[in-house]
Amino acid sequence: MRYIACHVFLLCVTYLSAQSSEFFINFQPTFEGEVVVYNEENRLEKDGDIQIETLKFYISNIELFNGDQLVFSEKDSYHLLDIESPESFSLDLNTPPKLSFTSIKFDVGVDSLTNVSGAFGGDLDPTNGMYWTWQSGYINFKLEGVATDCPARHNRFVYHIGGYEAPHRPLQTIELGIETDTEIAIEISMDKIFETINVAEQYHIMRPGEEALAFSKLFTSIFSISK
Amino acid sequence: MRIGITVLSIISFVLSVAFITDYYKLEYAEYFPEPLYNFEKNPLTTEKVTLGQALFYDPILSEDNTISCSSCHSPYNAFAHTDHDLSHGIRDSIGTRNAPALFNLAWHESFMWDGAINHLDMQSLAPISHPGEMGETIKNVVEKLQYKAIYPPLFLKAFGDSTVTGEHVLKALAQFQLTLVSDGAKYDAVKRGEVTFSPQEANGYALFQKHCNSCHTEPLFTNGQFANNGLPVDTTLNDYGRWIITKKSEDSLLFKVPTLRNLSYTFPYMHDGRFRKIRHVLNHYTEGIHLTSTTAKQLKENLELTSNEKTDLVAFLLTLDDKNFVFDQKHQYPKAILN
Structure with missing residues (x-):
């Protein structure tokens, strides 16, 4: 009996491994054109003028397209990426075998429906520090750190980008062409953020509104496929 | 893949039958409108309501373990705070608004005097986190509950999982508050x-x-x-x-x-x-x-x-x-x- 059960189990495992395929996405924050990693001092830094201490954001609603045709959409597709947990920057999509695709689409942030539908667990659990408490709504993108030019207390800048109500919905959809079907690296350029956002003038965004919406428009240019 | 899913769903079905059996029927006057709360996403069960009730009355939710929800929402005041014009928090802090009465909440689509909160599940986060109310974080609350002996078994009974999560704390608190129906005047x-x-x-x-x-x-x-x-x-x-x-x-x-x-x-x-x-x-x-x-x-x-x-x-x-x-x-x- 045990022998048969063992065989059934092995068959299952073989079947499962034959049926599922994998597609890996590695997100890589870059600063001054180089991939940066979270170091022991708990910061991302390059030349010392700007140090990033917190970088946390949601990637959601991941879809793969072949030409114009949608060929894969991930179920319960909500991923919290946090530089304090480098492994969160690698996503593993369980795609069907032999799937061909030419582009990927995803959102940066959490959709409006989820924002008004109560409590969720996992990456959406409010214990992750990505849910506002004084008013409802997820923070889509959190960036905090210290900049020499920042006139705020202790030179700290704080950008909490979120909101789900029109006209200030900062959820942005990113679409990127891809050439491989096994693994891609997506660069997130911190430089592009600080080229546009001047930390000397704009250093606190902590509520939904015009400023958060304007900031979120940067997302469409900071993501690119690493060559 | 499909077999894997079937096996998983059988296991989860067995688990859910084993742990969640006792649905709580919310009763209210027949001339009340349909509730606005989406009970399908968070179906009331006796075990979850019981857990939520324990959390509601437990000062462990506050930073110094002195203030519970019931401190400002007392059952004898229809879950408001008689005599106090403004709400009280930890270390005698005084808030800026009067603590509202809590009942018939299933018929509200927004919460707080200014409608800052869009869902009853998320409402508790505000008083838990406010420095002048409970001054705590939901993350710490989860950790404290995990280490207080009475809670893991209550979470296991309610959600089939003894690991405390923010989602389950909030849903249980919402469930207890949903049972506060006033239709007997x-x-x-x-x-x-x-x-x-x-x-x-x-x-x-x-x-x-x-x-x-x-x-x-x-x-x-x-x-x-x-x-x-x-x-x-x-x-x-x-x-x-x-x-x-x-x-x-x-x-x-x-x-x-x-x-x-x-x-x-x-x-x-x-x-x-x-x-x-x-x-x-x-x-x-x-x-x-x-x-x-x-x-x-x-x-x-x-x-x-x-x-x-x-x-x-x-x-x-x-x-x-x-x-x-x-x-x-x-x-x-x-x-x-x-x-």
């Missing part, structure tokens, strides 16, 4: 044809329907909307209500219309608790309206009520007191669990 007995109003109450009811019902709409006695009811700004607080959330000028000085049920238990009144007596509230509507560009259109002129009419109106409002609800043992401190 004299008004309700009249609606059900069991008793009749006295002539004075009946006259008060007619006056209510003429002057108050457009905002304090029957049978919940609130329309759930926001309005500027003509209160001059208290310059010690400078609270502009809904405007703080929307930043739209038309929302300046708008506050959520509160229910009129259980007024005897929930004084003082208004978002800042400025009026101690129902009579003071009526006097405000007859002679105290402060006009601004956002004043409710129904209040552009003072209401006209004689002194006798006010007395009759108060007599009617007192028929909205629900003793059965306020003294119902089942909503009170869960001695068996918390000691």
